[in-house]
Structures are given as structure tokens and as C-alpha cells.
Amino acid sequence: MLQRQAMPVVDAVQVLIDHRGEDQIVVTNQGAARLWPKLRRHPLDLHYNPSTMGGAVPLALGLALAQPRREVLAISGDGALLMSLGSLVTVAGSGAANLTVVVLYNGLYEVTGGQQTPAGSAAVDFAGLARSAGFRSVSRFDELTAWREQAAAALTTPGPRFISLTVEPMPAEYLRSATPSLAEQLTEFRRALGSEQAGG
């Protein structure tokens, strides 16, 4: 676990939910795929579990490139992002201006019981990694008040955007919450994308 300031993960994610646009696509994985649908359900949500091993960011990038008029928000844990760290370079290289990548950083593999990531107790500067990868807008928040105050700006700066949120471990009641089945999600997700495309 991180030995520094962190915010409650439920509150941190609630800020993202509060700023979510109705036509925005949201892709989550791992712990976030259990937490987000317990707080909010939307047809344009895709909770990409189980065991996608860092696949949420590239999947979100594909959606962002396919749907350039729509904002896409990808939410990943730090363990998952470490499994596909190169995807930050892929995102930046693609120039997808409509994509925001959020990492929920707590230094843990939460869904397997809270083991440390390879970073151990070291503080990984994910914002610095994203900046070096070439993200156009990068921000980092370790404290909830600042995150609440600056979220709107961080989520609307020129993309691709990267936001690092240092968070506390997820409460067990959320970790135990099941991710909606992919089959059900995909039916609803495709319908939402299709109907909105048809509607112009």
C-alpha cells in the first residue's frame, strides 16, 4: 500500500461520474469495473472484465478512433496499466484528442486480494510516464478537494489526456460486487452506439 496521501477511491470515482457526459463512452477494468457499475449504470459503459490484463486502454483507444465525435474515458488500475504500459505511447502516437485515460493508483493488485505491484513501496510517477509518452494534457491528484475543484478543467483540456488519481484501497463491499456480464453489456452498448449513430 502507498505510504502517502491518497483519497477514498469511491469519492474519487464519483467525481468522474458527476462529470460524465451523456454521450460519452466509459471503459473500465479490474477494480473499477466492479466499483463504477455499483455507483452508476449507463448504456455507453463497457466494464471490460475479467482478466483483460491491461486491455482497457487499447480498447478505449479503438473506440475513440472509431467514434471521433464522442469523448471516451478509460479507467484503469495501476496494476493493469503496468501490464500494458506501452499503450500510453500508442495512445499518444495516435493523437486521439477525444480520449482520457485515468489511472486509479494504489500500488495494489486489488482483485486478487491486495498484493503489491512490482513497484512495491516505491512511488511510481504515472503522470510523469504519461507526459514522457507524449500525452498532451497530464494531471495528478492525491487529495479529494483539489480533484473535485479541478476535475472539470482536467477533463476538458486538449486530449489525449491522462489523469493520475492516488487512491486508498477499494472497500471490500465494492470489490465483491460483480461486474455485469459482457453479453448483456455488449447488447446494450451496441444498441446505444447504433441508435445514436442512426440518429446522427
Place this chain on the structure above:
Amino acid sequence: MFTGQEIAAPLAELGFTHVVWVPDSATGPWEAALDAAPGLRLIRVCREGEAWPLAAGLHLGGQTPLVVMQTTGLFESGDALRNVLFDLRLPLFALIGVRNSLVAASRDSAKTFAEPILRAWGLDCVWLRSAADRPAFAQHVLRCRAAQQPGVALLAEGPP
């Protein structure tokens, strides 16, 4: 076997919108032609495990991607492939370069395991072993699309 022009033109005619790739020494020379092809966008990924979910996102968003990688990358990205083709059930199409396939005496394990692994996954494969097999590529793409199933074309390659 194919020049860049010889592959880019049919891809556009087949309606592919994006090529998501990690190049190898056989497909790499196609880069300029793929980059220049009207209606086709080349997406470069850092590792093959990114290619499958990225193509999945494109497909879900209404586009028609082609995944291009070598067998070595296929092995590396097996879980991503499994996830996208079988959990998400997306009918993606891939062109997989098989290193040393044209070297009869080669015992390259990247060659040996390619087709058996794809068959084990139940994926419908065709071989492109010479220029004469070019029509088989388009036919296989169209057959897989009609069946709404994933498909693979195995590109026989020489030594790296």
C-alpha cells in the same frame, strides 16, 4: 510475396478501415503503402497484446480493422486474442506472418506451433504460400464476414 501496393489496394477494396500492426521483416516493407492508402489508417501498437483490444474497440465503434502481426506476437498476445474473439465474440480478421515457413528445413518453433495453436483455438485459417494464393485471402475474408466469425490468413515467410 506481396508488395505494399499489392496488399494495400485489396485491403481497401475489402472495406478494411484500419490496419493494427506490429510489423516484421516481411510485412514491414508495406508500411509506406499502407500509410498512403486512401480509406485505410495504419495504427502502430507497441506490443501485440494491445492489437486485439484496440481492434475490438474499432470494431465495436463501427470500423473494420485488420490485425497484422508475426507468429511470435501471436503467441505473446494469446490471452488478448482469447478475450476478444471468445469472451467479446468479435469476428476480427488477422494476417499472421509465419517466420521461416518458406524454409523447408527450418525447425523454428515459431513456425512449428503457429497453425496447431490457431487450430486449437478453432480459428478458420488459410495459407498464403505464394502470389498465386492472393485470391484466397479475399475469399477467406468474405467467407468469414458472411459467417460472422473470426478468421486468419497465415502468410508464409522466409527467414527473418
